[in-house]
Amino acid sequence: MSIGPALVSILRQGSYLIASIHTALDDSQMIRFQEDLIEQIGQHRSRGVIIDVAALDVLDSFGSRTLRNIAEMARLRGALTVIVGIQPEVAFAMVELGMGTGSVFTALDLEEGLAYLSSRVSSSSALST
Amino acid sequence: MPKFGAHRTSDVSDAPEERSEVAALMPMVRRIVGARVSDRAAADDLVQETLVRVLAAADRVQPGMLEPYAIRTARNLIASGWKEQDRHKRNQHRLVDLRPPAAPDEEMLQREEHDAIAQALAHLSDQERQTLLAHEVSGQDTRSLALEQGSTAGAVAAELNRTRARLRVEYLLALEGTEPPTDRCRPVLRALSSGDRRRQREVGADLHVLECAMCARLSEPLIRRGQQREDEVRIRITADGDIVLARQGARELADRIGFSRTDLTVIATAVSELARNIVRFAGEGEIFVELIEMPRCGVRVVARDAGPGIADVEQALADGFSTYHGLGLGLPGARRLMDEFTVDSEMGRGTTVTMTKWRQKG
Numbered sequence: 054m055s056i057g058p059a060l061v062s063i064l065r066q067g068s069y070l071i072a073s074i075h076t077a078l079d080d081s082q083m084i085r086f087q088e089d090l091i092e093q094i095g096q097h098r099s100r101g102v103i104i105d106v107a108a109l110d111v112l113d114s115f116g117s118r119t120l121r122n123i124a125e126m127a128r129l130r131g132a133l134t135v136i137v138g139i140q141p142e143v144a145f146a147m148v149e150l151g152m153g154t155g156s157v158f159t160a161l162d163l164e165e166g167l168a169y170l171s172s173r174v175s176s177s178s179a180l181s182t
Numbered sequence: 183m184p185k186f187g188a189h190r191t192s193d194v195s196d197a198p199e200e201r202s203e204v205a206a207l208m209p210m211v212r213r214i215v216g217a218r219v220s221d222r223a224a225a226d227d228l229v230q231e232t233l234v235r236v237l238a239a240a241d242r243v244q245p246g247m248l249e250p251y252a253i254r255t256a257r258n259l260i261a262s263g264w265k266e267q268d269r270h271k272r273n274q275h276r277l278v279d280l281r282p283p284a285a286p287d288e289e290m291l292q293r294e295e296h297d298a299i300a301q302a303l304a305h306l307s308d309q310e311r312q313t314l315l316a317h318e319v320s321g322q323d324t325r326s327l328a329l330e331q332g333s334t335a336g337a338v339a340a341e342l343n344r345t346r347a348r349l350r351v352e353y354l355l356a357l358e359g360t361e362p363p364t365d366r367c368r369p370v371l372r373a374l375s376s377g378d379r380r381r382q383r384e385v386g387a388d389l390h391v392l393e394c395a396m397c398a399r400l401s402e403p404l405i406r407r408g409q410q411r412e413d414e415v416r417i418r419i420t421a422d423g424d425i426v427l428a429r430q431g432a433r434e435l436a437d438r439i440g441f442s443r444t445d446l447t448v449i450a451t452a453v454s455e456l457a458r459n460i461v462r463f464a465g466e467g468e469i470f471v472e473l474i475e476m477p478r479c480g481v482r483v484v485a486r487d488a489g490p491g492i493a494d495v496e497q498a499l500a501d502g503f504s505t506y507h508g509l510g511l512g513l514p515g516a517r518r519l520m521d522e523f524t525v526d527s528e529m530g531r532g533t534t535v536t537m538t539k540w541r542q543k544g
């Protein structure tokens with residue numbers, strides 16, 4: 054990863070990637086995160102991606118758009134994206150702002166995110182590590 | 183002095199009134215220096231140097247502040263171990279140009295400041311110093327500090343305010359170069375510095391300031407700075423990273439008057455949008471956030487830039503004219519988040535967006 058572990062981490066778990074954002078990111082850091090994640094999806098031929106955004110202080114128009122872009126690019130590479138950990142007040146502000154996660158699936162936490170992925174990603178590919 | 187009109191320069195030797203005012207300080211400066219420096223010749227030099235510096239600064243010093251300024255200057259000269267050789271160097275310069283060189287004076291002031299801040303920091307506990315530095319220097323927010331300390335963001339913010347208030351007091355005392363005359367001075371000065379009116383009543387601050395010359399003198403900058411720090415924050419916006427600083431600054435300020443977590447996030451999100459507009463469309467500008475009490479409690483955000491301006495404000499504000507289509511201004515979204523919202527823009531002159539969020543009752 055070119056972004057230090059202090060800001061984000063991307064862990065591989067079977068055919069899934071679990072990406073966690075650990076702190077508020079500025080726009081350039083957000084873009085780096087997007088690039089790194091997309092690169093790793095290709096590298097590992099991942100079928101599912103979980104992005105944990107629980108540590109984000111806000112998801113403004115740029116942040117929301119970046120998450121949607123990631124999901125769209127991941128889809129084009131054959132991976133399904135779930136966003137987990139959006140804080141209730143962050144979600145509220147996103148709605149008021151007129152942004153959302155679009156068609157990207159969101160889940161309460163990592164566990165629920167993993168359950169969603171395993172229900173949607175065919176079991177044969179999910180288990181082939 | 184109006185007789186010098188607009189043509190008056192900083193050449194203090196042209197201002198006879200100031201010179202006589204400064205000359206009147208001579209006996210007092212002599213007493214201060216004489217009490218600390220036994221060598222007669224060295225003492226004379228110090229008195230001279232003090233008066234020259236006071237004279238040079240006379241037109242910058244507020245009326246009535248000349249005496250404290252002279253005391254401070256004399257004490258600092260003594261404390262800094264002002265050297266004979268320095269004087270020769272300075273005087274050589276002065277033979278050509280009567281105005282003292284600006285640079286060494288600036289340097290001197292910076293060193294005074296630096297020493298005073300170091301002394302003031304030494305009055306804090308390790309924990310207080312670490313928290314303050316992590317917040318002010320490293321930019322760590324109260325939420326993550328609270329997490330580390332097993333505390334709440336509100337408690338950390340309150341603690342930071344108390345620490346800042348104490349630091350300001352110790353800083354001014356360090357500049358004075360002396361301990362306060364009574365035991366009551368520090369509590370009074372801290373209460374004034376923190377802007378805590380209840381505490382000010384408890385320690386009888388009003389009365390003490392009338393009786394104590396030192397506290398009277400220090401109360402003015404304390405009250406002024408206290409207000410500046412407590413209820414407003416200004417963030418210069420020049421790059422991506424400043425967007426994060428701006429929204430964190432706004433959140434922390436609003437947190438002090440008890441906005442809900444949801445409203446804090448809403449405010450931070452709106453600030454984030456405006457700060458990004460500045461970076462994207464103007465390159466640089468500022469976000470000014472202040473707490474307001476009238477007509478209700480709330481927070482007001484002013485985003486200013488001197489960029490190209492917005493050609494059609496109505497259109498930029500129109501609903502559905504969203505951030506990710508069309509012009510890409512984050513204005514409609516920010517307007518939906520806040521209670522009041524105005525845009526003032528002039529082509530080629532810049533844009534000022536003012537928005538307010540009222541605190542919900544209960």
Ligand SMILES: [Zn+2]
Pocket residue numbers: 362363364366367368370390394395396397
């Ligand atoms: Zn006092």
